[in-house]
Structures are given as C-alpha cells and as structure tokens.
Amino acid sequence: MTDAEQRIIDAAVSLFGERGYHGTSIRAISEAARVSVGAIYHHYPSKEDVFIAIVRREFDRRRRVIEELRTQGLSPETLVREIARIHFAMLEDHRDSVGLLGQALPAGMVSLRGKLLALEREFAGYLAELLEEGIRVGDVRSCHTWTAAYAILGMTKVVTARALGEDAVAQELRVRGPDELAEFAWRALCAVKEERS
Numbered sequence: 001m002t003d004a005e006q007r008i009i010d011a012a013v014s015l016f017g018e019r020g021y022h023g024t025s026i027r028a029i030s031e032a033a034r035v036s037v038g039a040i041y042h043h044y045p046s047k048e049d050v051f052i053a054i055v056r057r058e059f060d061r062r063r064r065v066i067e068e069l070r071t072q073g074l075s076p077e078t079l080v081r082e083i084a085r086i087h088f089a090m091l092e093d094h095r096d097s098v099g100l101l102g103q104a105l106p107a108g109m110v111s112l113r114g115k116l117l118a119l120e121r122e123f124a125g126y127l128a129e130l131l132e133e134g135i136r137v138g139d140v141r142s143c144h145t146w147t148a149a150y151a152i153l154g155m156t157k158v159v160t161a162r163a164l165g166e167d168a169v170a171q172e173l174r175v176r177g178p179d180e181l182a183e184f185a186w187r188a189l190c191a192v193k194e195e196r197s
Helices: 004-019 026-033 037-043 047-070 074-094 097-103 112-137 145-163 166-189 190-196
Strands: none
Touching: 004 026, 004 037, 004 047, 026 037, 026 047, 037 097, 047 074, 047 112, 074 166, 112 145, 145 166
16 A cells, blocks of 8 residues: 555545545645645545445455464454454554444445445355354354354344443443453354354
C-alpha cells in the first residue's frame, strides 16, 4: 500500500466512524488525507471501494494472524484460544476500523452490501477450510464446515459489536470475551476424543 493509499484509508476510517457512510464525501476524505480527489479516484473508483478496502484490510489482517499462528504448531484448542485473544487485541488497536464492520448501512446500499457479503463469504470459506483440515486430522468433530464457520463469524461479530461500547458491559466483554468465545467455539468444534480426555 502506498503512502497516499494509507492516508486515504486512515482518513476514511476516521470520517466514516464520525459521520457514517453517507455523511462522508470523497472531498472530505481528500481533505483529511491531504490528497487530491483525483488521487482517491486513481486508487479507488468509488466511495464504496474505499469502504471495501477498509474491510478487506481488517479481514486480511486476521488471516495473516491466523496463518502465523498455524505455523507455530499449536494444538487446535490453543490455536482457537490464541485467535480469540488476538482478535480482541486487534479490536483495541484498530477500534475505528473494526467498528465500521458492524456499522448499519442504509437499505438502499445494495451494491455495497453485496461486496461486504462477498468478503464475508471469502473469510467464511477460509475458516471452513481450516475446519475441514481439523476434521481430516481428527481434532474437529464432523460437521458442516460452512455452517460452523458462519456460526463462529456471527458469534464473534455480535460480541465484538457490543464490546465496542464504553459502558461496564462492553469493558467486561473486552476482558472476558476472548476466553468465553474461545471456550464456546472449542466445545462446539472439538472431536469426541477431545471431549472424553
């Protein structure tokens, strides 16, 4: 990512978070990023594409973290727990970007919703592949991996959205969320041999 692209994305994250999607214009992003409107359109054909680039960056961040963890030879249960812990650490470090993932979009945003669903489907597919690998080696119970992947994503999305608040419940979720989510996910996924040990 070039310096200009980074400034565009950083400015857009801040503005989308403050003003919402519709309240943010390309001109406002260009002013905040200190680049021309033309420079934005050079990198991103539309405001939708700027928004999608932000979501893509968050998904890619998580995928890289999971891949790094997988190379460490961790047990499946430890891997699940580490993924949850790191997700919540990223939540603190990238609060504005993560907050955009849960932002409600107006009903007319069919094209943007479609692009967001495609990204979510891509990440769910990645999780489904990991689950299939776990089933093959006997660590994960036999299940419909796409259903399990979407269940994990949905559970994580809801808890994350609530954890972004500033009240006592949100603060508690940020502290206890990683362990609780990992426990629920692992108990739902672990193979019978793991449950009996």
